[in-house]
Amino acid sequence: MKEKGNMHHAFAVHLRGIRELHRVSPRFFPILTLHSLFDAITPYVTVFFSARILKELAMLRRADILWKWVAAGVLCTGFTSVLKAVLWRRYNTLLSDLWGRKEILFIRKMFSLDFSELDRQENHDLRAQIRQNENWASWGLMRVQEVYAYFVSGVTGILSGIALTVSLFVLPVPASAGRLTVLNSPIFILALAVLMAAVSILAGKFTAAAMKGWSDAAQEATFGNRLFRHFGFIGLDKERSADIRMNDQQNLVNAYWDKNSSFGADGHIGKLALGKMGVYASLGVCITTLITGSIYVFTCLKAWGGAFDVGSITQYVGAAAAMVSNIFALVGLMGTLETNTGYLDKTFEFLDIPGAMYQGSLTTEKRSDRRYEIEFRDVSFKYPGSESWALRHVNLKFRVGSRLAIVGENGSGKTTFIKLLCRLYDPQEGQILLNGIDIRKYRYDDYMNLFSVVFQDFQLIAQPLGANVAGGMEYDRDRARRALIDAGFGERLETMDKGLDTMLYKILSEDGVEISGGEAQKIAIARALYKDAPLIILDEPTAALDPIAEAEIYSRFDEIAGDKTAIYISHRLSSCKFCDEIAVFHKGRIIQKGSHDVLAADEAGKYHELWTAQAQYYTAE
Secondary structure, eight states, X not given: OOOOSOXXXXXXXXXXXXXXHHHHOTTHHHHHHHHHXXXXXXXHHHHHHHHHHHHHHHTTOOHHHHHHHHHHHHHHHHHHXXXXXXXXXXXXXXXXXXXXXXXXHHHHHHHHSOHHHHTOHHHHHHHHHHHHHHHHHOOSHHHHHHHHHHHHHHHHHHHHHHHHHHHHHHSOOOGGGGGGGGGGOHHHHHHHHHHHHXXXXXXXHHHHHHHHHHHHTHHXXXXXXXXXXXXXXXXXXXXXXXXXXXXXXXXXXXXXXXXXXXXXXXXXXXXXXXXXXHHHHHHHHHHHHHHHHHHHHHHHHHHHTTSSOHHHHHHHHHHHHHXXXXXXXXXXXXXXXXHHHHHHHHHHHHHTOOOOSOOOOBOOOOOTTOOOOEEEEEEEEOOTTOSSOSEEEEEEXXXXXXXXXXXXXTTSSHHHHHHHHTTSSOOSEEEEEETTEEGGGXXXXXXXXXXXXXXXXXXXXXXXXXXXXXXXXXXXXXXXXXXXXXXXXXXXXXTOTTGGGOBBSSSSOTTXXXXXXXXXXXXXHHHHHHHXXXXXXXXXXXXXXXXXXXXXXXXXXXXXXXXXXEEEEESOGGGGTTOSEEEEEETTEEEEEEOHHHHHHOTTSHHHHHHHHHGGGSSOO
16 A cells, blocks of 8 residues: 655544544544543553652651552552543443444445446445455554554653653762763763654654555455455355355365465465564564663663662653653554555545536426426437447437336346436436426436336345335335335235334344245335335336236236326336337337337337247236
8 A cells, every 4th residue: 555645644634534533423532532641641650659659768768758658649540540441441332333333434425426426336446445454454544543542642651751751861960979970961961862762763663664564465465355255254145055055166165265365374464574574563672672771771870870869760760661662652653654544545535536417406396297208319328437338319208197118138228228317327418308408407306306216126125114115214104004005015014913013134133024026026116106206117126027927017007106107117028018108229229119019010120029039928828
């Protein structure tokens, strides 16, 4: 993962990360801040009171003063330790919750994306890459809270260390100490301070270099995690179980288990840990140890010279060592900051995907007579990234309150036509008009409300039956029940003890009900009826049924559609014989229009060819 820009950019994206996480979990960062503060202060509290107690024991030995220091030390140390423990537990609870809550950011983005952007494979690949980065080493948003915690702890620790060690450099060695008075020299003290800071920074740099090794392993780890995500749980996939057993695919899965060593000792990451990552990390720790030793020597020499007492030695050594450790951690954090910036850039690239479709401002006319006229005027369209036209020069006007059938072979452009009609995509050429006005000028959500659609790949949610029909938890129960009855689900509904409150599927409920494909199709149709939009579309939702059963469902649906404009899409012609007009699609163009009788009589036409080829399936024995 390559870094983008400088440290200013790194700080900017991490601050944005904090804001984004705070939006979905407002309590997390206040708790994390308090925990980080007390985590940094607690060692210094212990050092401070230990020094006071040792000084009293070594020198004046005043019992009344000693007991006061002991009592104060126990109370303060106990208070900070207990509070730190409470905050730690609360922090971990909120952190676990944050892992789920941060998904809200991505879910909201997915919901708000134009369908044209949501349908792009590049955007799905980007989201998958972000998820993989989070899963294999918490890179991205979830690393932000760690950076923040280390920064608060580091800064607090350094400031606390300075407060407790400043007198180490200020208190002079008395003249009677002889050559040790050189320790009083400002030049010596400045040189020592610069050396300590420089070595601490160098140690942090080594740690940062070790941390950047994770970036080198990003591609390998992402692929390894993707393999594990797929093959590690494939045995739990109920829909694959029959295929795996009947085709002896266990050996194929085992091959990936055996060869995927991304996270093993022999994998790329393991080799990095044994190589430069391990070397850099070890050098950082070694240098920190040398700094701590130097502080011990300097402090003991000043104490030997008579600059301060034995109690102060404890304070200075403990505080200085803790301060150096914080400097080391803070400088090392810069490496994490830089490395994580590249991952955050990917996250925000996804969250900042712009809307491509013009939203419009006109409201659609609310007509009590449901009289809406739709016209395709020389419409052409090709999918993003494709060089071939999915639709080409399509012209079609359908009458209000009529029944229009769209037929043709697979890949002829039928579903693309519906996606453009519903404005899931905008055409590259031509116009689609609603009552004479380009549909792009209407408010997007207002226009979408004109349609009730049952797609061929419709989906139901593992929620109560009534909520599935209504698309919400609060709904008109009588209306939902009527929609189910009209869709042919009435008899099945009567057998359900909980009625509309029956949970579908067992994913979220042990007493959930598994439904057949035909039953799911009826619920999907009931959902379209409940919406009660003026234009209703069935886009091959019954493709899995036999032709006769499909024709029966379409005929029944035609009865309950009433005065709505209905559009039926099918590659099986028997389903649409009753329609007022049929449009025949072929290779993205409309090549024929007319009623069933007229089109079937045209022996040179495509419709006659398809009808003749399929007629053997249309007659029941």
